[in-house]
Amino acid sequence: MAAQGRRIDRVYNALLWRMMGTVTHVTTQDPVVALTFDDGPHPESTPRLLDILEKHGAHATFFMVGEAAQRHPDIVRRVAEAGHAIGNHSWDHSSLPLLSGKERRAQIRACEKALAPYGQRLFRPPYGHQSLASRLDALGLGYQVVTWSVTASDWQDRDAQWITDRLTDETSPGDIVLFHDALYTYVEKRYTDREPTLQAVDLLLECLGERFRFVTVPELLRSGEPQRRNWYQEADVDWLNRLGGAFGEPRRYVRSSGR
Ligand SMILES: [Zn+2]
Structure with missing residues (x-):
């Protein structure tokens, strides 16, 4: 009986982990990497990025x-029709742990509606x-939460060569790489320039195109064993309140508003 109990515990823990863990990358024998682009679509940089990806035969998320x-529903459609995957990044880029449960779920649902019929259940x-509560909300709405294992740090003051050199060294099979085809909120307005990101993607695909196949997140997840982490990151309210907004004044937070 004790052995059976332990087995049930193991199955239960594995299931819970599968439901609550946040996917950061996969372990795989295949030379596959998933590039991901957050905060768009942007009327100028997203179409240019699509051209760069197409030139290299790469897919992304x-x-x-x-x-x-x-x-920009036309750009959403174009992204989907080019064979890329589309995931949910909230309605207006709010820091979800600082919102009420009701507001959080409304954020995810409103984004889902805007992405229909192209959005996949990736958040x-x-x-x-x-937070644990925001993770549960995503789970309740049927979303798999996907973060990253490598970042381009392209929301900061970085040039294309710096981004490319670092990513060329750091990228391994199964990685999920974080880029931004737009910055919905910014630390400094000049960082919203997407030229370094676009150049870096072009250079990176040139350098690594022989070594890796660039695939969407759903394809990456099918290529190996998804790796999950307990990913709980608190919001820094003072930092958030100093950010500028690319499309008007961003949300301001009060420390006690989280639930
Ligand atoms: Zn973002």
Whole structure:
């Protein structure tokens, strides 16, 4: 009986982990990597990025902000028709742990509606901020939460060569790489320039095109064993409140508003 109990415990824990863990990468024998692009669609940089990906025969995943997607449904459609995957990045890029449960679920649902019929049930939390409650909300709405294992740091002051050199060294099979085809909120306005990101993607695909196949997140997840982490990151309210917004004044938070 004790052995059976332990077995049930193991199955239960594995199931719970599968439901509650956050996917960061996969372990795989295949030379596959998933590039991901957050915060778009953007009317200028996203179409240019699509051309670069097409030139290299690469596929990617776009975690879109619902409000931006609603303004550019033609770009959402173009991304999907080019064979890329589209995931949910909330309605207006709010830090979800600081909202009420009702507001959080409304954020995910409103984005889902803006991405329909192209959005997949993949969610990336804005800023990577996640609490147990916000993770449960994504689960309740049927979403798999996907973050990353490598970042381009392209929301900061980085040039294309710096991004490319680092990613060329750091990228391994099974990685999920974080880029931004837009910055919905920014630390400094000049960082919203997407030229370094676009150049870096072009250079990176040139350098690594022989070594890796660039696939969407759903394809990557099928290529190996998804690796999950307990990914809980608290929001830094003071930092959030200093950010600028690319489309008007962003949300301001009060420390006690989280539930
Ligand atoms: Zn974002």
